Amino acid sequence: MTQDEIFEKVRQQLVDALSVDEDEVTPQARLQGDLNAESIDFLDIVFRLEREFGIKIDRNELFPESIFQGDPDFVQDGKVTAKGLSELKTRMPYAELAAFEKNPEFENIGDLFTVDLIVRYVQSKLG
Amino acid sequence: MLLKDQVAIVTGGSRGIGRAVVEALAREGAKVAFVYKGSEQAAKDLEAHVASAGGTAKAYQGDVADPEAAKRIVAGVLADWGRVDILVNNAGVIRDGLFVRMEPDAWRTVLSTNLDGAFYFCRAVADQMVFKQRSGRIVNVSSVAAEHTNPGQTNYAASKGAVNAFTRALATEVGGRGVTVNAVAPGFIETDMSEAVRNKAGDLIKKAVPLKRLGKPEDIAGVVLFLCSPAAAYVTGQVITVDGGLSLGAAVA
Numbered sequence: 001m002t003q004d005e006i007f008e009k010v011r012q013q014l015v016d017a018l019s020v021d022e023d024e025v026t027p028q029a030r031l032q033g034d035l036n037a038e039s040i041d042f043l044d045i046v047f048r049l050e051r052e053f054g055i056k057i058d059r060n061e062l063f064p065e066s067i068f069q070g071d072p073d074f075v076q077d078g079k080v081t082a083k084g085l086s087e088l089k090t091r092m093p094y095a096e097l098a099a100f101e102k103n104p105e106f107e108n109i110g111d112l113f114t115v116d117l118i119v120r121y122v123q124s125k126l127g
Numbered sequence: 128m129l130l131k132d133q134v135a136i137v138t139g140g141s142r143g144i145g146r147a148v149v150e151a152l153a154r155e156g157a158k159v160a161f162v163y164k165g166s167e168q169a170a171k172d173l174e175a176h177v178a179s180a181g182g183t184a185k186a187y188q189g190d191v192a193d194p195e196a197a198k199r200i201v202a203g204v205l206a207d208w209g210r211v212d213i214l215v216n217n218a219g220v221i222r223d224g225l226f227v228r229m230e231p232d233a234w235r236t237v238l239s240t241n242l243d244g245a246f247y248f249c250r251a252v253a254d255q256m257v258f259k260q261r262s263g264r265i266v267n268v269s270s271v272a273a274e275h276t277n278p279g280q281t282n283y284a285a286s287k288g289a290v291n292a293f294t295r296a297l298a299t300e301v302g303g304r305g306v307t308v309n310a311v312a313p314g315f316i317e318t319d320m321s322e323a324v325r326n327k328a329g330d331l332i333k334k335a336v337p338l339k340r341l342g343k344p345e346d347i348a349g350v351v352l353f354l355c356s357p358a359a360a361y362v363t364g365q366v367i368t369v370d371g372g373l374s375l376g377a378a379v380a
Contacts, residue, residue: 040257040300047258 001126006053007119013048014115017041027116037113049118055125062121063113064091068106080104088112094120128156129356134208136201138162138191138248139218141169143318144268147344148215149173151352153182157213160204162187162196164218191218191244192236201251210260211252213355216245216290217268221320223279234282241286242293249297249308256306263306264355267294268347269366271314275374287312291366298364307363309354314370316342334379337372346371 011025018035031037037045042063050057068074074084085101095112135152139145140161146169149161159177163170163186170186177184187203189196204211220240222233245267256263272280273287291310298308315321315332325332325341333339350369353359368374 038303040303044258044304047254 003119003123006122006126007115009052010049010115010118010122013045013052014118017044017048025115027114027119029115030111031113031115032110035115042113045118049122053122053126055122057125060091062118068109075106078106080106080109092117094124128154129352130213131156133157133212133355134204134210135159135213135215135355136162136204136211136248136252137215137217138244139164139268141166141173141186143320144313144316144344144347145215145217146173147348148217148351149184150177150180150182151345151348152213152215152355153177153184154180155352155356156182157355158183158185158208160185160187160200160207162189162191162200162218164188164190190240191216191247192239194243194247197244197247197251201248201255205255211255212260212263214248214252214256214263214265215268215351215355216248216266218244219268219270219286219320221280221283223283223323225279226281229282237282238286238289241283242289245290245293253301257301257304261305263301264359265297265306265308266351266354267308267310268351269294269310269312271312271368271370271374273312273366275376294366295364302363307354307359309359309362309364310366311347311350311354312366312368312370313347314342314368314373316344316347318344332373335373335377336370337375337377340371342369342371 011022014020014025014035015022018037018041020035024035029035046057046062068084074081074087085104088097095117100108100112130152135157137145137149137159140149141163145161149159153159161184174184174186187200189200191197201211218240220237222237224233249265267290269290270287272284273291276284294308294310301308333341347369350367354362
């Protein structure tokens with residue numbers, strides 16, 4: 001499956017899961033910031049991707065929201081530490097971290113979850 | 128028929144309020160899977176009774192306090208009928224006794240069945256209703272005892288108060304996915320479970336109830352049916368008291 005084909009399928013799943021318009025689902029769109037996804041929506045998206053692509057997505061694999069929760073080694077003074085960034089890279093090898101690394105504010109971590117991230121993730125799962 | 132071809136699960140379904148709920152849902156066209164723990168004969172009778180009236184009801188044995196039972200039964204219902212539109216958590220027990228003599232077992236038994244049981248079944252249908260169908264109706268059978276309690280029911284009151292809070296909290300989570308969650312809080316209903324209290328204070332209770340009679344299981348089933356019907360599409364997170372007005376606390380004139 002080409003990247004474009006994956007994107008089209010991901011787009012359709014996001015349109016259904018989030019009740020958004022197709023043209024809102026651009027590669028750069030952030031799930032929370034732009035598409036107003038709530039926590040239960042992330043579970044819904046995982047469920048739909050599993051069904052659409054016939055893949056198994058382990059809990060905390062695609063959207064590892066709890067990576068840093070309450071861990072002072074990973075987050076200090078509201079910023080993700082070097083150790084935290086290295087953990088992110090291990091857990092989310094398909095994420096584009098370059099921009100985030102320049103200003104690793106913890107509260108911006110949700111911005112990593114873009115449509116493009118899902119597409120790259122699915123691509124890596126499909127091998 | 129209000130519920131034609133819908134699939135319902137009713138726990139504690141072979142007797143009392145549960146049985147009336149099974150009959151009411153089946154009468155409106157739902158295929159009803161009901162759960163019973165020990166009353167095998169009553170369960171068989173109910174299956175036959177519903178069938179003779181032209182409906183569909185199927186008995187599943189299981190203890191709602193057992194976390195595996197809910198998974199097994201829901202999987203069975205999905206294999207049989209492919210979906211779950213309605214869940215009525217009705218199974219409940221009492222182990223009344225004054226608190227100063229209450230053993231942990233009496234506490235645990237009541238909480239396990241009345242509260243944990245509702246959790247297990249809600250959890251077992253959640254993916255199906257929330258993600259796969261994006262629709263569903265959950266009705267928890269609570270009790271007026273959650274708010275207007277009597278001595279000797281600390282365990283029961285705590286379990287039903289928790290069910291009410293659970294009902295409201297769950298409603299906020301799944302509403303966006305087309306699932307409503309409500310509770311019905313019965314007052315004094317003529318069932319096996321309330322027999323001891325009725326024998327002791329039945330006449331007194333009747334006088335205190337503004338509608339001047341005890342409730343029948345059908346009185347509760349009617350409200351459960353409403354909450355499962357299209358008429359209640361915009362109702363969620365509510366605890367509907369069905370007690371003939373008893374909780375109004377009116378003086379006996």
